[in-house]
Amino acid sequence: MSLRPTTATAPGRLAAAPPELRVQDVTVRFAGLTALDTVSFTVAPGSVHALIGPNGAGKSTCFNVLSGLYRPVSGQVRLGDETLTGLAPHRIAALGVARTFQNIVTTEGTVADNLMLGRHVLSRAGFAATALRLPRAVREQRAHLARAREIAELTGLAARFETPVALLSYGDRKRVELARALCLEPRVLLLDEPVAGMNGAERARTAEVIHTVRAELGLSVLLVEHDMGLVMRLADEVTVLDFGRCIAHGTPDEVRRHPEVLRAYLGTPGEETAGEDTTAKSTTAKSTTAQGTALEEVTDSEGDSV
């Protein structure tokens, strides 16, 4: 089964390579609280970019800016040549940016209904055409349903396709959200904690799906996740946020050893020496590695405990 939509069965968005997603100096304030402070990063075309940071670091706020739910006070988000900031959420979706939510937001009805909602921007039938069941609308619906079924198979929901979402397990509902986002045939996929609350097998399965769609569809993925094992395995690049500010960028390995990151996650061994960043940075390679291992252990145990 091909992951690429065949034009014969479903009209999809067949982009060669997704455009670059650039976040430039985005600042968001809520009544005096600065949720994001001149945050900048770039999601390279076709890469998996992870956004990590402690709770309240501004990761979800960043997602809400990207999908148009929040307007930043300054800065902008660009997708290729298009400026996303200032566009309504549905316009951003139409440009091929799909997202999932941290807390699952599905609609009532079956898995099929939810996935077909994902096909909304790719289909055109309006009220009149649908009400009168014009052949055009019927044909369109059939084609999109076939594609939605393919995506359900890809995400492991094929057996649940006609099941009401309310009857599904937590992990399955989480997967419905992922499948629904994939139904947009996105060029950029924003995943807000896709494996939170899942057990080990479910995590592995979702990681595999993310890996597959990225490899086969060539889309860019921006990932918020606390499961550091998953981040380290999937991500090409990692941006670390803390209190609304970018504190580190780099490959997973670089970030894991970054002193600022260690400080944000673990706290500095002695808070009174917090001002002496220079000494922290010039610590010997040995102690950094030791701390890096500590971070791994902490995050791993965090991942397992859920």
Add this chain to the structure above:
Amino acid sequence: MSERIPKGAVVLLAALLLCAPPFYLDAFWLRIGLFSMAAAIGAVGLGLLTGTAGQLSLGHAFFLAVGAYGYTWLAGEPGPGLPTGLAALLAVRLAGAAGGLFSPVAGRVRGIYLGVATLALVFLGHHVLLTADSVTGGFNGRSVPPLSLGGFSFGDDGGGLVVLGVPFGAEERLWFLGLALLAGTWWTARGLLRGRPGRALAALRDSETAAAVMGVDVARHRASAFVVSSMYAGLAGVLLALAFRRVVPDYFGLALSVDYLAMIVIGGLGSVAGAAAGAVFVTALPLLMTRYADQLPLVTAPGTTEGGVGPTEAARYLYGAAIVLVLLYAPDGLTGITRRVRTRLRPAAPAPAPATRPSASAVRTKEPTP
């Protein structure tokens, strides 16, 4: 759907059954049927707006009035005196336009606030109906010109139309008009609900944020829901006017709006069949109670003042109680009850999770609740 009976046969049987009453029942029953059909059309419209799109509307009576008075004025004297078929069509569009005019408000206001905002429409409408004498006929209302399509009149034209030995008066003829309109409503509304717009509206109801992020234009769909719902209300208004043969302002009051809400709640939100069933229940019950008042305990005949409850009040108590019972024991309404009865009657039906089901027994005492 059903394994043993093909769906087409069920539809055909239902159609045949629904065509039979004019040949066997008298005008009283036919009128109950007509009012029920009109109410069903209106209720389907409100179901779309409130049940599916999640926008509470107490203003449905206003849009019904626009349809009813729109037709009467457009087809009548004083008025443009248009051909009645065209007038009916324009009246529906007029109701849709009224819904469209209100949609900027609907786009901004949510939930109970929207309910209160739509309430204003009913009062406004009622006031206009009472005062704009030249168009609406004021307090006494106007008589409704009978519809005639291609030379065939849906009124008592004294032509003495006889079908299968039964003289066809206004009620008999309108019955078939009502059936056709209801069938059209049913067909289009189900198409809408199962298609792209219906899914978008349901998504709006469940989470506007999720809907917007999935590419649904929130403002546009909220407005469209109002327009479409108003058009169904307008159609129901036209049919009601034809059935009543006279439109009066007092009918289109707040109580009517509440009746329609009751219909969709009793029927089960978000379903076309439910809205229709609820409409029949709410419409027919008071009329039947009035007719058989003398045979019910504690209910006095209309016009007598011996104490006890009048038939209309008794009917209201009864359906008030029905709403409470439905909300308590079957929040998914008549459709939910039917669904459960059906699953109970068919133990061998393909279940969503067959592995966990016990072996098929003829009588299942308890349905596992999900």
